[in-house]
Amino acid sequence: MAGDPSRPAAHPVAGNGKPAQPPSPAGRSHDSDGTGEGGTEPDARFTFANERTFLAWHRTALALIVAGLAIVQFLPPFPGIPFGRHLLAVPLIVLGGVLSVASYLEWTRHQRALRRGEPVGVSVLPRVLAIAITLLAVAAAVLSVLAPASGN
Amino acid sequence: MPSPVPPGPADDIEDRDPGLARERTDLAWTRTAIAFAALGAAMLRTNAVAGALVMVAGAAVWGLGQLSARDARAAGRRYRLDQRRTVQIITATTTLVSVVALVLVLLAPARGSR
Numbered sequence: 001m002a003g004d005p006s007r008p009a010a011h012p013v014a015g016n017g018k019p020a021q022p023p024s025p026a027g028r029s030h031d032s033d034g035t036g037e038g039g040t041e042p043d044a045r046f047t048f049a050n051e052r053t054f055l056a057w058h059r060t061a062l063a064l065i066v067a068g069l070a071i072v073q074f075l076p077p078f079p080g081i082p083f084g085r086h087l088l089a090v091p092l093i094v095l096g097g098v099l100s101v102a103s104y105l106e107w108t109r110h111q112r113a114l115r116r117g118e119p120v121g122v123s124v125l126p127r128v129l130a131i132a133i134t135l136l137a138v139a140a141a142v143l144s145v146l147a148p149a150s151g152n
Numbered sequence: 153m154p155s156p157v158p159p160g161p162a163d164d165i166e167d168r169d170p171g172l173a174r175e176r177t178d179l180a181w182t183r184t185a186i187a188f189a190a191l192g193a194a195m196l197r198t199n200a201v202a203g204a205l206v207m208v209a210g211a212a213v214w215g216l217g218q219l220s221a222r223d224a225r226a227a228g229r230r231y232r233l234d235q236r237r238t239v240q241i242i243t244a245t246t247t248l249v250s251v252v253a254l255v256l257v258l259l260a261p262a263r264g265s266r
Contacts, residue, residue, distance in 0.1 A: 033235040047235070048173040054239055055180040058246050062187040065246075065253045066194050072260040073198055089257045097250030104243040108236075 035108065039115030050110045057103030057125065061096040068092035078147040088140055095132050099125065174221060181217025184242070185210045191249065198256050206252070209245050216241065 033047060068089040078084030106123055113120045192206030220238055 035236055045173040048177040051235065051239070052177050052180045055177075055184045055242070058242055059184050059187045061246050061250070062184075062191050065250050066187075066191045068257060069191070069194055069198070069253050072257045073194070077261075086257065086260070090254065093250050093253045093257060097247050097254075100243055100246035100250065104239060107239055111235075 033111050033115075035111050035115065039112075039117070042111070042114035046114050047111070050107060050114065053110070054103050054107040057099055057106070060129070061099040061103070063096075064092045064099065065096035068096070078143055081143060081147055084143050084147065087143065088136060091132070091136060095129075099129070102128075178217065178221040181220065182214065185214035185217060188213050188245075188249070191253075195253070195256065198260070202252050202256065206249055209249070213242065213245065 033042075068091075071089040071092070072085050075085055102125055106125060110120050112118075188210030189207050190210075192203045192208075192210055194203070195206055196203030216238060220235070
């Protein structure tokens with residue numbers, strides 16, 4: 001137990017500083033997130049935050065997928081460059097699928113760290129996303145320059 | 153306050169109302185459902201069936217979020233729904249959608265024959 005209530009505990013329980021709210025209600029599962037990781041029940045706020053992060057990654061993945069779809073559906077083909085649109089669209093959609101699975105793994109990792117009171121650590125996903133988007137932006141710029149200005 | 157209490161978690165509004173975190177999560181679910189629906193709408197133009205299915209998936213995601221939030225509320229703002237299962241369902245849905253989108257894109261003409 002954290003002795004000093006004014007200090008942020010390394011692993012606080014729900015209702016920190018509120019004795020009216022019991023930190024661990026009796027008869028309730030201590031594995032409410034279903035991870036089966038053991039440890040102690042994390043603060044509900046941290047569990048919610050982890051879930052929001054997961055959902056935010058999924059919205060990012062969906063945005064990448066919809067961008068890939070839009071490139072093929074709404075963009076006229078680059079004249080003289082067959083599969084030019086596919087060159088941009090396929091990596092975007094694949095990245096969306098990869099982010100979906102990777103963010104699930106991250107959610108699991110974060111939840112385990114929360115249960116054990118360990119540091120959550122740094123995720124590699126932002127770096128992966130930044131590099132991928134930079135590369136795609138370069139590819140898009142190159143395609144735009146290479147394609148003749150006439151279009152259709 | 154007679155004793156000098158340094159600002160800490162006790163001054164955090166979340167300590168007075170932890171339901172705010174639940175509400176933010178609820179809103180995040182809604183945004184995610186809208187993202188699914190928007191993707192489905194964008195897909196309608198290429199493949200009406202796939203687009204409609206993704207839009208239905210968006211509605212299902214919204215329902216899942218409501219279920220999750222309601223369970224959390226019923227449990228006194230603590231999680232009772234098997235969160236891992238919920239997260240797995242969303243992951244599977246997004247991965248499936250990306251595969252469908254990939255197939256649609258690969259079927260598109262390379263040169264745009266019009």
